[in-house]
Amino acid sequence: MAMPPEPIDELLPKAEFGVIAEVLEIKERGEQAYIPKPEQPDTVDIPRDLPYQVVTLQVKERLFGQAQAERFDVYKPAGDYVLRAGIEGPFFLCKDEDHKQPVILGRYGPDNYTLHVVRAAIKKHGRS
Amino acid sequence: MPVGIRDKQLSQVMSQIDRQPAKKIDDENVLQLLASVGDRNADTSTTVLGRLTQPGISRKEQFEEAKAGLSNKERDDLTSLLGRNDLQWTPNARNFIEALVGRSELSTENQQGDSLALPAALKDKLSSVAKPGETLEIVNVSDNPQSADGASKMEVKVDQWGRFSGQLDGVKEGDHLRVRSRGANGNVSNWINLQAQGMGGEDTHNAKIKPEEMGLEANGRGSVDLVHLGNGMVSEPGAQVRLTNQRTGENFDFTLDANGNLPSHTTVGGKAGDTFSIAVSDGTNNVDFKETAGTTKVMGAPEPIDLQEPEPWKKRHVNEDGTPNVKAERFSGPLFENGVRADDVKQGSLANCYLVAAASAVAGTDPDAIKNMIKDNGNGTYTVNFKERDYRGRVTEKSVTVDGDLFVRPDGSALYGAGMNSKSKDQMEMWFPIFEKAYATYKGNSYDKIGNGGSSADVMKSILGANTTYSGVEDYNADRVFDSLKKAQENGWPATAATYGKDGPEAERYSGQKIYPWHAYTVLGVQEEDGKKFVQLRNPWGSTEPGYDGKDDGIFRLELKDFVHYYSGVTIAQG
Numbered sequence: 001m002a003m004p005p006e007p008i009d010e011l012l013p014k015a016e017f018g019v020i021a022e023v024l025e026i027k028e029r030g031e032q033a034y035i036p037k038p039e040q041p042d043t044v045d046i047p048r049d050l051p052y053q054v055v056t057l058q059v060k061e062r063l064f065g066q067a068q069a070e071r072f073d074v075y076k077p078a079g080d081y082v083l084r085a086g087i088e089g090p091f092f093l094c095k096d097e098d099h100k101q102p103v104i105l106g107r108y109g110p111d112n113y114t115l116h117v118v119r120a121a122i123k124k125h126g127r128s
Numbered sequence: 129m130p131v132g133i134r135d136k137q138l139s140q141v142m143s144q145i146d147r148q149p150a151k152k153i154d155d156e157n158v159l160q161l162l163a164s165v166g167d168r169n170a171d172t173s174t175t176v177l178g179r180l181t182q183p184g185i186s187r188k189e190q191f192e193e194a195k196a197g198l199s200n201k202e203r204d205d206l207t208s209l210l211g212r213n214d215l216q217w218t219p220n221a222r223n224f225i226e227a228l229v230g231r232s233e234l235s236t237e238n239q240q241g242d243s244l245a246l247p248a249a250l251k252d253k254l255s256s257v258a259k260p261g262e263t264l265e266i267v268n269v270s271d272n273p274q275s276a277d278g279a280s281k282m283e284v285k286v287d288q289w290g291r292f293s294g295q296l297d298g299v300k301e302g303d304h305l306r307v308r309s310r311g312a313n314g315n316v317s318n319w320i321n322l323q324a325q326g327m328g329g330e331d332t333h334n335a336k337i338k339p340e341e342m343g344l345e346a347n348g349r350g351s352v353d354l355v356h357l358g359n360g361m362v363s364e365p366g367a368q369v370r371l372t373n374q375r376t377g378e379n380f381d382f383t384l385d386a387n388g389n390l391p392s393h394t395t396v397g398g399k400a401g402d403t404f405s406i407a408v409s410d411g412t413n414n415v416d417f418k419e420t421a422g423t424t425k426v427m428g429a430p431e432p433i434d435l436q437e438p439e440p441w442k443k444r445h446v447n448e449d450g451t452p453n454v455k456a457e458r459f460s461g462p463l464f465e466n467g468v469r470a471d472d473v474k475q476g477s478l479a480n481c482y483l484v485a486a487a488s489a490v491a492g493t494d495p496d497a498i499k500n501m502i503k504d505n506g507n508g509t510y511t512v513n514f515k516e517r518d519y520r521g522r523v524t525e526k527s528v529t530v531d532g533d534l535f536v537r538p539d540g541s542a543l544y545g546a547g548m549n550s551k552s553k554d555q556m557e558m559w560f561p562i563f564e565k566a567y568a569t570y571k572g573n574s575y576d577k578i579g580n581g582g583s584s585a586d587v588m589k590s591i592l593g594a595n596t597t598y599s600g601v602e603d604y605n606a607d608r609v610f611d612s613l614k615k616a617q618e619n620g621w622p623a624t625a626a627t628y629g630k631d632g633p634e635a636e637r638y639s640g641q642k643i644y645p646w647h648a649y650t651v652l653g654v655q656e657e658d659g660k661k662f663v664q665l666r667n668p669w670g671s672t673e674p675g676y677d678g679k680d681d682g683i684f685r686l687e688l689k690d691f692v693h694y695y696s697g698v699t700i701a702q703g
Contacts, residue, residue: 087640
């Protein structure tokens with residue numbers, strides 16, 4: 001559902017590391033969950049989860065924290081967006097107990113914020 | 129001169145009586161007969177009549193007054209009157225004359241001569257209202273305050289000697305009476321209030337009350353004003369009234385004024401829709417207000433309600449310890465600042481892009497429609513009028529009143545819809561968050577009702593009462609979609625555009641584009657440049673757009689071929 005991204009000041013503190021990276025490959029994709037049928041043709045924004053994905057990132061730039069490697073797999077949770085190979089953007093990542101790969105944070109992942117907003121926030125929060 | 133009457137004074141009185149068709153000698157004019165025969169030496173008949181009509185004089189005293197001046201000639205005249213068959217006597221009047229001529233004993237059964245027996249205390253009070261010869265109009269407001277305006281009044285006649293006749297039914301000890309006098313010429317005095325005393329027995333007659341005279345109106349300040357609805361009395365003067373809010377159980381006691389009206393500027397605790405029971409006491413009966421006389425309901429616009437967060441978000445908006453990290457706070461910024469514009473609005477943490485985009489579209493094309501639908505009540509509340517169309521196409525309005533309490537993020541900014549000009553509680557332009565809150569109330573008293581997707585068409589209809597059309601890109605070619613948007617622009621019709629993206633394959637095309645799936649955008653307009661067609665759009669987030677034009681304001685334009693790649697259709701409200 002197309003709600004605005006979380007405020008970066010709320011999301012950034014939750015991230016263990018951040019990179020600018022390219023999606024090299026979609027390695028795994030979950031099943032599409034039930035999608036409610038819209039009542040009218042212009043109906044949008046009905047809550048629905050797009051499938052989870054496991055994708056391989058190719059790091060282009062380290063923003064803050066310690067990235068594992070130049071290339072590693074990450075987990076995109078079920079939610080409001082899906083990734084496709086070839087796109088590039090800033091990723092905020094953290095590790096959790098439920099996934100063996102780092103998890104992408106943010107309602108829209110690399111599309112949450114423009115790069116200049118990301119850089120300004122990193123500076124504001126003193127992340128390095 | 130009547131035949132056979134030798135006394136001059138008596139003859140004059142009888143001349144008047146003989147001119148009457150009924151030729152009636154009653155309790156009033158018999159005193160003139162007595163005066164005409166009671167005159168003697170220096171006492172003229174006028175002087176004697178004055179003594180005969182003194183308040184409190186007894187029948188026996190009247191008899192003695194007349195007898196003191198009675199001559200044999202006058203006795204013979206009276207005897208001749210008794211022999212006339214054309215005269216109509218009342219028993220009392222005839223007894224007076226028969227006693228004077230010695231035919232019978234004077235009857236003293238009704239010494240005052242009143243045909244209406246009244247206790248002295250009440251008679252004194254009534255005597256102060258009416259002069260002899262006038263009629264008293266009397267309303268028992270303890271029994272029926274409905275008749276305080278004179279309806280259902282009783283009439284008591286006061287003769288020229290101050291005696292009372294008529295009916296005064298049902299008056300009990302302690303009853304409150306409204307009384308006025310009416311002269312023979314029809315002139316009436318002002319109503320005055322009396323209390324019946326000396327009627328005998330105990331005061332067991334409680335006051336009656338007229339609930340329909342009493343209005344309760346929500347004042348928008350969290351309480352209820354007491355207002356007098358009609359022109360009549362609410363209850364008897366000085367009655368004690370208790371209102372009990374049936375929702376809260378709270379009691380409110382007050383005393384009616386000397387005219388049986390509500391005390392001015394009385395406020396009780398409650399809100400629109402509350403029902404109050406009414407009890408009344410005259411100070412002697414029902415002093416514990418156990419007997420109720422009816423109920424009345426609070427009128428007025430519904431009080432603003434505290435909207436709850438949508439259930440799904442309650443789980444997200446929590447601190448680590450599980451306590452909510454959002455709360456509602458009062459915003460008091462200007463309702464409108466620098467007019468109404470499409471870029472005034474900002475979507476918050478609600479899945480209601482359809483609503484934000486639609487409000488923005490109307491704001492851009494018909495700002496007066498927004499201004500006219502939202503009214504600042506000046507007391508921290510706002511009333512928003514939504515339009516509804518019935519099955520015949522007729523447009524009606526439904527009003528919703530909300531206050532300025534908005535959910536806020538930990539940083540104090542609005543959690544849901546906001547104005548773009550400021551995050552400050554006292555500076556943020558309020559029209560959009562108020563519109564959003566009112567729409568949530570309108571749709572079911574919860575942000576949950578509007579925060580799970582929806583249709584821009586519905587929102588634009590509710591603002592404009594207009595018809596809407598949807599043009600799907602898959603059904604129309606790109607140029608036809610463009611033409612429909614161009615026509616909307618020329619006519620000042622608001623338009624929104626929706627993206628694909630309900631499932632994964634559809635959503636993939638938006639990855640990395642800063643255009644978002646399953647999302648509604650405001651169409652700001654169309655342009656044609658160098659043979660190319662463009663659609664200008666606005667992200668209801670008020671930020672985040674494809675490309676970077678130096679301003680992250682969510683406003684961007686797409687060439688038509690790209691527009692139809694990302695957008696599934698457009699919705700237009702036809703004015």
